[in-house]
Amino acid sequence: MSNKPRTLSQKVWDDHVVTRQEGQPDLLYVDLHLVHEVTSPQAFDGLRQNGRSVRRPDLTIATEDHNVPTEDIDKPIADEVSAKQVDTLRNNTAEFGITNYPMGHVNQGIVHVIGPEQGLTQPGMTIVCGDSHTSTHGAFGALAFGIGTSEVEHVLATQTLLQPTQETMSITVDGELPKGSTAKDVVLAILAACDTGGGIGAIAEFRGPVIEALSMEGRMTVCNMSIEFGAKAGLIAPDDTTFEYLAGRPNAPTGADWDAAVAHWRTLKTDEGAVFDRQVVINGADITPHVTWGTNPGQVIKLADTVPSPDDFTDETAREAAARALDYMGLTAGTAMKDVAVDTVFIGSCTNSRIEDLRAAAAVAEGRTVANGMRTLVVPGSGLVKKQAEAEGLDKIFIEAGFDWREPGCSMCLAMNPDRLTEGERSASTSNRNFEGRQGRGGRTHLVSPAVAAATAIAGTFATPEDL
Amino acid sequence: MEPVHIVQGTAVPLDRSDVDTDQIIPSDWLKRVERTGFDKGLFSEWRDDPNFVMNQEQYAGANILVAGPNFGTGSSREHAVWAIQQYGFAAVISPIFGPIFRNNCTKNGLVAVQVDHAVAEQIMAAVQHDPATELVIDVARKSLEVPSLDIDVVFELSDSVQHRFLNGLDDIGLTLQQGNAIDSFESTRPAFKPTTA
Ligand code: SF4
Numbered sequence: 057m058s059n060k061p062r063t064l065s066q067k068v069w070d071d072h073v074v075t076r077q078e079g080q081p082d083l084l085y086v087d088l089h090l091v092h093e094v095t096s097p098q099a100f101d102g103l104r105q106n107g108r109s110v111r112r113p114d115l116t117i118a119t120e121d122h123n124v125p126t127e128d129i130d131k132p133i134a135d136e137v138s139a140k141q142v143d144t145l146r147n148n149t150a151e152f153g154i155t156n157y158p159m160g161h162v163n164q165g166i167v168h169v170i171g172p173e174q175g176l177t178q179p180g181m182t183i184v185c186g187d188s189h190t191s192t193h194g195a196f197g198a199l200a201f202g203i204g205t206s207e208v209e210h211v212l213a214t215q216t217l218l219q220p221t222q223e224t225m226s227i228t229v230d231g232e233l234p235k236g237s238t239a240k241d242v243v244l245a246i247l248a249a250c251d252t253g254g255g256i257g258a259i260a261e262f263r264g265p266v267i268e269a270l271s272m273e274g275r276m277t278v279c280n281m282s283i284e285f286g287a288k289a290g291l292i293a294p295d296d297t298t299f300e301y302l303a304g305r306p307n308a309p310t311g312a313d314w315d316a317a318v319a320h321w322r323t324l325k326t327d328e329g330a331v332f333d334r335q336v337v338i339n340g341a342d343i344t345p346h347v348t349w350g351t352n353p354g355q356v357i358k359l360a361d362t363v364p365s366p367d368d369f370t371d372e373t374a375r376e377a378a379a380r381a382l383d384y385m386g387l388t389a390g391t392a393m394k395d396v397a398v399d400t401v402f403i404g405s406c407t408n409s410r411i412e413d414l415r416a417a418a419a420v421a422e423g424r425t426v427a428n429g430m431r432t433l434v435v436p437g438s439g440l441v442k443k444q445a446e447a448e449g450l451d452k453i454f455i456e457a458g459f460d461w462r463e464p465g466c467s468m469c470l471a472m473n474p475d476r477l478t479e480g481e482r483s484a485s486t487s488n489r490n491f492e493g494r495q496g497r498g499g500r501t502h503l504v505s506p507a508v509a510a511a512t513a514i515a516g517t518f519a520t521p522e523d524l
Numbered sequence: 525m526e527p528v529h530i531v532q533g534t535a536v537p538l539d540r541s542d543v544d545t546d547q548i549i550p551s552d553w554l555k556r557v558e559r560t561g562f563d564k565g566l567f568s569e570w571r572d573d574p575n576f577v578m579n580q581e582q583y584a585g586a587n588i589l590v591a592g593p594n595f596g597t598g599s600s601r602e603h604a605v606w607a608i609q610q611y612g613f614a615a616v617i618s619p620i621f622g623p624i625f626r627n628n629c630t631k632n633g634l635v636a637v638q639v640d641h642a643v644a645e646q647i648m649a650a651v652q653h654d655p656a657t658e659l660v661i662d663v664a665r666k667s668l669e670v671p672s673l674d675i676d677v678v679f680e681l682s683d684s685v686q687h688r689f690l691n692g693l694d695d696i697g698l699t700l701q702q703g704n705a706i707d708s709f710e711s712t713r714p715a716f717k718p719t720t721a
Contacts (some may be wrong), residue, residue: 074709075702080684083702085709087717095601097557108696111706114721123555137555144557155720176718188600188624202624204602206631206695214699216706220682252542253594256623286597288623309716317716352542352597373541373593380540470551470599491546491598493569 061327063224064293065259068199068324072182074216081218087181087198089211090167091118091154093145094472095186099209100148110152111215117176118149118156121166122472126435126462129160138472152212157439165438165464168192168406172276173440175305179294179321184211189406189488191282194291195275196298197324199259201289222288223333225258226326229266231340236522238416239274240408240486240505242266243281244346244356249338252354255287258334261326262292266340272301273412280407281488284353293325345520347393348490348503350381355490357393359508359518365389384492385500386480393518396502400431400483401513402495403459403506405469408486409437411444413506418450420510420521426458427516433475434459435467459513471496484512525633527692531614531661535588536577537651543591544598545625549607562607582655590648591618593641596625605632615661617668619644630685631695635661637668637679646673663689 062070074083089112096118103109110116123138133139142159149156157164163174168189171177179197184190186208193200203217211217227246246262260282262275270278275292282290299318302308309317345359355378357364366378366389382389387396403409403417414436426432434454436442442464445451451461468475469487477483477499486509490501504512511519553565570576577583589608595618596604605628608616615635629636639647650657650673660669663686669676681689688695 075705079682081682083699083705085706085713087713088720094554098559098602101557101559102696106696108700114719117720135555141555141557176720178718181717186600186602188598202600204600204605204624204628204631206602206628210696210699213696214702214706215710216699216702218684218695218699252597253620256620283598283624286623307718307720309718313716316714320714320716352544377541470546472551472555489544489546489598491544493550494546497550497569 061330063326063330063332064197064261064324065199065224065289065291068180068182068197069221071180081220083216084182084219086184086211086215086217087115088171088176088183089116090171090183090185090190091116091208092121092167092185092187093141094122095205096148096208097141097144098205099212100152102209103212108213110154110212113153115215116154116212118145118154119164119167119170120145120157120159122466122470124159124465125473126433126465126467126475129463135474162439162443165441166406166409166466168280169410169437169441172196172272173438175302175307178302178308178317179298180324184217188283189280191287191290192276192280192406194279194282194289195272197291197294197321199289199291202283223258225255225260225287225334225336226332227260227262227336227338228264229262229338229340230264231266233266233340233343236507236520237343237345238505238507239270239277241343241346243278244348244503245338245343247281247285247353248346248356249336250285252284252352253286255282255285258287260287260290262290267292268295271412272297273410276410277407281353284488294321345505345508347508347518349385349387349393350378351384351490351492353488353490353503355381356503359393359520361393363387363389363391363393394523395517397482397517398430398484398512399481400477401509402433402435402468402483402485402487403509404433404435404437404467405487406437407488408506409435409441411441413486414441414445414450417506417510418453420507421457421459421514422453424457424514424524426513430513430516432459432513433462433468435462436464438464468495470494484509484518525688525692525694528614528633528635528663528689530663531588531635533587533659534585534656535590535617535651535659536583536586537648538577538589538591539648539652541592542594542597545596545601545604545622546598548596548604549601554601554603559606560610562603563610566607566611587612587614588659588661589613589616590644590651591616593619595621597622600624602628602631605629605634609634617644617647633689635663635689637661639668639677639679643675643677646675
């Protein structure tokens with residue numbers, strides 16, 4: 057490599073190039089492959105059909121998350137098609153020698169929660185998964201991105217991926233967040249600035265004082281939603297916060313390996329003088345709590361604002377999209393978001409189901425009661441998060457306040473299990489996608505932070521903790 | 525993958541932006557473990573509406589989908605590509621695609637034709653006005669032609685993807701030929717990196 061200053065993502069990329077040929081995509085080595093039941097069955101079938109094996113089962117880990125129920129998990133899965141998909145994963149992982157954390161296992165959970173928690177996600181790694189929110193792992197300074205099922209098969213067979221190089225993008229969040237704002241509000245504000253397409257063809261690096269001040273949980277929330285503005289991946293330079301989080305985790309290096317690792321990890325930052333292809337700068341002081349009003353994550357406003365009108369958009373495509381979204385969402389332009397009544401609150405998903413998210417929600421719920429008729433689900437991201445939360449007594453706080461305390465999984469993030477919205481039902485959700493029907497056919501999803509979700513559960517209408 | 529040279533035929537105009545993969549194939553369909561049978565799932569929530577464009581008789585038999593901008597954003601589900609193909613489309617035209625979707629297309633021989641906004645709008649209008657409008661996509665030339673509109677534009681397709689399309693090649697087989705390079709890369713992997721075993 058030349059001595060030209062490089063960005064963080066270029067360094068991690070260059071470190072994994074197996075072969076590079078003019079006019080061809082790079083062949084990149086994959087350090088960790090995460091597998092779940094939904095996007096893998098056809099890939100394992102492909103291996104069998106071609107008589108191929110898994111090259112590195114020891115760099116592969118599987119878990120059951122998308123289909124698993126969050127109640128009665130000691131019973132077989134009632135939905136036969138879901139049950140078959142989960143069984144297929146169990147059979148495939150057994151046949152090919154891959155570790156799987158099944159439903160009910162303490163290490164089971166949402167695939168993007170368990171990687172970091174097990175210390176498998178480390179700085180400078182390449183991490184892929186047949187899931188678009190793989191970008192979550194970028195919080196550790198890893199290059200992590202979602203792939204399709206054909207690519208899952210490719211990684212299983214070869215432990216590599218063919219990837220054309222990407223542009224680089226910096227997203228700097230300056231200054232300091234106002235009190236009461238969270239990492240979720242930061243990424244929703246980034247979406248407001250970049251819209252759904254601003255990151256297409258690029259790898260984003262989040263930087264600046266606001267990002268540096270975030271905990272690892274907060275950084276994961278931000279990186280998680282990189283795909284929502286189209287970025288291939290999103291990452292953050294590792295620092296002491298990262299190393300402290302990793303130290304002592306099950307798969308983190310120890311002894312001399314730890315020292316060697318940290319010495320390497322400290323080099324993983326964008327060089328002085330490196331130039332990004334695209335740059336976005338956001339003022340942290342402007343980031344108050346946010347909420348989505350439409351049917352894609354770029355349709356987002358401040359919670360204190362009113363529902364926009366299609367006429368607010370100059371671009372014709374955006375205007376038509378806004379009109380369609382308002383119709384689907386059953387909202388009228390000019391209504392204060394804080395006057396909009398909510399039916400269901402979902403606290404969970406790979407965006408916001410880690411221990412810190414549950415602590416933030418519990419702090420709001422403590423000593424209060426959820427609004428009359430409100431349906432609430434609190435779904436921890438993993439068995440370990442659940443255990444930790446229970447050790448801290450968070451489950452009791454939720455239950456006393458009237459929240460439903462559930463078993464770990466993806467749950468109402470995408471409604472592949474029994475947790476779903478009904479036609480016209482409106483949710484405040486800490487997940488990452490407000491697409492039409494995402495949480496159940498005809499359901500209306502508004503994306504918010506855990507603190508806003510909890511406050512909304514209590515108020516009955518969109519609210520921040522300060523509003524209570 | 526079957527070789528793809530020329531896609532010629534008529535098109536269905538799906539005139540809306542930001543069609544994400546959750547709309548293309550709703551999550552209930554993702555529970556299946558097979559690679560086939562997704563044709564009925566394509567846009568299944570919209571297809572219940574008799575007025576939905578795919579239900580309109582004049583577009584029956586079309587083999588190209590003309591979509592608005594930001595087509596295929598969101599979830600990485602390759603089922604979206606399978607559903608579009610299994611329904612009978614061989615190509616999709618849009619001013620901009622979700623990147624994972626676009627990449628998944630290249631693994632299955634579905635031609636994702638990204639053209640200028642203005643060209644896309646012109647084609648959309650023409651197909652809405654005259655469902656018999658004929659389109660020709662030529663992978664060898666990387667071109668999209670609409671003779672009745674005098675359109676003949678080149679679209680972006682990397683040489684390596686083009687080569688695989690024209691020859692129906694399987695990525696995995698090609699990569700496995702690089703086994704020695706992968707072995708030697710692996711031998712330099714630092715000891716501190718984790719394993720799952
Ligand atoms: S929680 Fe939601 S976004 Fe995350 S992996 Fe599960 S389904 Fe996907």
